[in-house]
Amino acid sequence: MVLEGSCRLVGPADAEPVGLGPGDLVFLPHGSGLTLTDADGTAVSEPACAPGDPDLSAAFTSDHVDRTGSDGPSTTLLCGAYRLDPARTHPLLRSLPELIHLPARGDRRPELDAAVDLLAREVRTPRLGTDAAVPALLDLLLLYVLRTWFAGEAARGSTQGWSAALNDGPVTAALHALHRDPAAPWTVAGLAAEAGLSRAPFARRFTALVGQPPLGYLTWWRMTTAARLLQTGDDPLRTIAAQVGYASEFAFAHAFKRAHGTSPGAYRRAALAG
Template sequence: MDVLSDVIAVMRSGRPRSASVHWHAPWAQRFASVPGSAGFQVVLEGTCVLRSPGTGDGHGDLELATGDVVFLPHGTGHLLADSPASATVVDADECAPVPSASPYVSDRVDPTGRGGPVTTLLCGTYQLDPSRTHPLLHGLPDLIHLPAARPGRPPELAAAVELLAAELRRPRLGTDAAVPALLDTLLLYILRIWFAEQAAAAAPGASGWAAALADPAVTAALHAMHRSPDAPWTVERLAAEAGLSRAPFARRFAALVGRPPLAYLTWWRMTLAERLLRTTDAPLRTVAEQVGYGTEFAFSAAFKRVHGSAPGGYRRAARR
């Protein structure tokens, strides 16, 4: 897997959730902070404003138009309203649910029944495992705004939104399979677009994951590690994947990623091992082989250095 796909697959836990919400102005809806999650808001119809913490006086309100996408990678609490002047606030869980047979689909309506202009929102939440948070996501801002009107915005984001909205509007055969796949697709498109925009705007010599994913040499090494974490990687072998000599590659990787190549590889292997121990009954020897350790003893020693407990004890504690 490529690094972005791998990161999302490993961090995800539980089921993604999505809902469409219909409001008639005037309205204001509060979304509480949800640690260990990431969420998005898409304006399907109408307009609204978003107020995040610290902008309660109305300054810094973000105006959203039809087609705009907002991503909150750290589950930050926020308020949506038809205008900054709206004062009556309804919590998200107070909206009246419309029954659905699908565990992924929840259609909700404005409980006040006022007859002003309509705004339709598409909301979603991804449950993330904070113990496996990748530094790629650590560095994201609290809020990412992708306006529909921005020149050059890739059309696949709008296509994913429309497909997801269609499944929520009219659940049918296959919806339970389509919705989680579309939620993952939407998340990938959001992150892909944001990283591409950051890389394009970065000054020469910039560091961080946006710059790392835009660097062909570093990306080649990252893909190699994620594709085959069990391979006997050395700095020399990774440098060969990157098409560079050893010393320049090691300096470049550490400058952009924030840690040396083998330190990143060890961290990623232990992250994968933690997931395998939590979610499978594979013998420790098998887990060791899958994350690149020739013996159970070597794997146990490495795992204990990172997590502070032996793999067997970690597995037992995680399942209590």
């Protein structure tokens, strides 16, 4: 996010350079490498942020800057990153392009601009509670960036994949239902009822838009939710099993190992060690 000044984004891959000004947002869903230069395209020796950087904090510090020619105009940027498990990345993110550019003067939603303004204020002038406010605002910013992008795709009539799924009322209703209560004993017929469709048309529609059959996606979501619970809490395995729809710890462990290649206990130990 450009707070003040201007720059030029080069990359990823063979994409055309993008000029950035105050309030502009750039989102790279796949962690592609990028380079930021002066507006005149000053040559650089290496990307400022490289994909797979083992120390993301180093890649985003204010000192990670080439100050050659620092007597000229200055540009202030706010950069951040999310660490994601590549094996469990949600298909919604995988369906996004390499680069999303949301210009300040573009067709942006008011809530996105409000999140940008609030985040910029907290970063520029840290106050009591800033450490708690910034992570929450970053989460909101990501949400609003995705909303803005998908709304733009729908307005342009270019929806496909998850973009189309999130603009399809019946499929969205089914997704909300299984996300809201993954432990429920869902069947295709039950999800079809949530969608307001008969069983066969719903199954075809869901699979075509989401890329997985309804119960296949349900299992994926349950295992992803279980992994998060194992990483972030200390509930016993039987409790987590019940939270994701398994009547026994044994059945849960078997399904988890099939999905993640390791037992729930080993997964939790590895997460704690990391």
